[in-house]
Structure formats: structure tokens, C-alpha cells
Amino acid sequence: ESGDQVGPAPARRWGRYADGREPDVGGFLDGVEDFDARFFDFFPKQAEALDPQARWLLRSTWEALESAGLPPRGLSPATGVFVGASYQHYKDYNLSPELDAPAGLGNHNAFLANRVSFFLDLHGPSM
Known part of the structure; x- marks a missing residue:
């Protein structure tokens, strides 16, 4: 897949452990x-x-x-x-x-x- 894969962190990825110390952006693949x-x-x-x-x-x-x-x-x-x-x-x-x-x-x-x-x-x- 081409294009920039860096963007906002999907809520389903880090939501459970989000405590403010986690980065709010990252490289995420759609469709995992x-x-x-x-x-x-x-x-x-x-x-x-x-x-x-x-x-x-x-x-x-x-x-x-x-x-x-x-x-x-x-x-x-x-x-x-x-x-x-x-x-x-x-x-x-x-x-x-x-x-x-x-x-x-x-x-x-x-x-x-x-x-x-x-x-x-x-x-x-x-x-």
C-alpha cells in the first residue's frame, strides 16, 4: 500500500491504556x-x-x-x-x-x- 501511513492513533489501538504518556500519532496499517x-x-x-x-x-x-x-x-x-x-x-x-x-x-x-x-x-x- 502506498502513501503516508503515519497519522493519528486509532482509538481502538491505544484506547485501553491511554494515560497521556502514549504518543498520539504513529504508523498504523488499516485493515489489520x-x-x-x-x-x-x-x-x-x-x-x-x-x-x-x-x-x-x-x-x-x-x-x-x-x-x-x-x-x-x-x-x-x-x-x-x-x-x-x-x-x-x-x-x-x-x-x-x-x-x-x-x-x-x-x-x-x-x-x-x-x-x-x-x-x-x-x-x-x-x-
Whole structure:
């Protein structure tokens, strides 16, 4: 998406913890809620708790493979997945404190590459 992504912080992003010390502007992507949970084999509650970085990674991986003319479900099982990501503040600002352990654990960045590997049935290095 082109254009300036820096602007006012959406109320839904920082509203729960806003105490005057939070910046009132930042770089925010629209549509982070847009995720085809069924396509990516997530239950609705799991998808809601899933950090947008993971959502975008899964969707972008699928789209990149399609754009390259590679069948996403036809890659060599030995294919490796290597991912770098920033801190996942999404759960800190947007999720209920009562978030269950599996959803919270699954939100850790250490699992990003593993999510892609699992979804595409890849068994190569995944980190």
C-alpha cells in the first residue's frame, strides 16, 4: 500500500491504556482485522488474538508464492522458512487480559516462521 501511513492513533489501538504518556500519532496499517481465518485454518477466537504481523505474514507468503507462479501447497517439504519481526505490541494494547494461554503463547514472534511452515506443510528449517 502506498502513501503516508503515519497519522493519528486509532482509538481502538491505544484506547485501553491511554494515560497521556502514549504518543498520539504513529504508523498504523488499516485493515489489520481483515484475515480469512477459515482459509488459514484458524478458529475465530484464535484469529482475533493473532498478531497482525502473523496475519500479514501468512497472507503475504501465500500471495508471494502465487505471484511467483509457485503452487503454495506444492513446495518441497524441505523448504525452509526464515522470518524477522518486530515486537508484537498488539496483544498488549488490543487483547483482553483474560486471554487464554494457547492464544497468548501462539502470539509470540518465535512462532511466526513455524506458522508458515505448518500451514504449508514444510519440514525444513523454520526460524
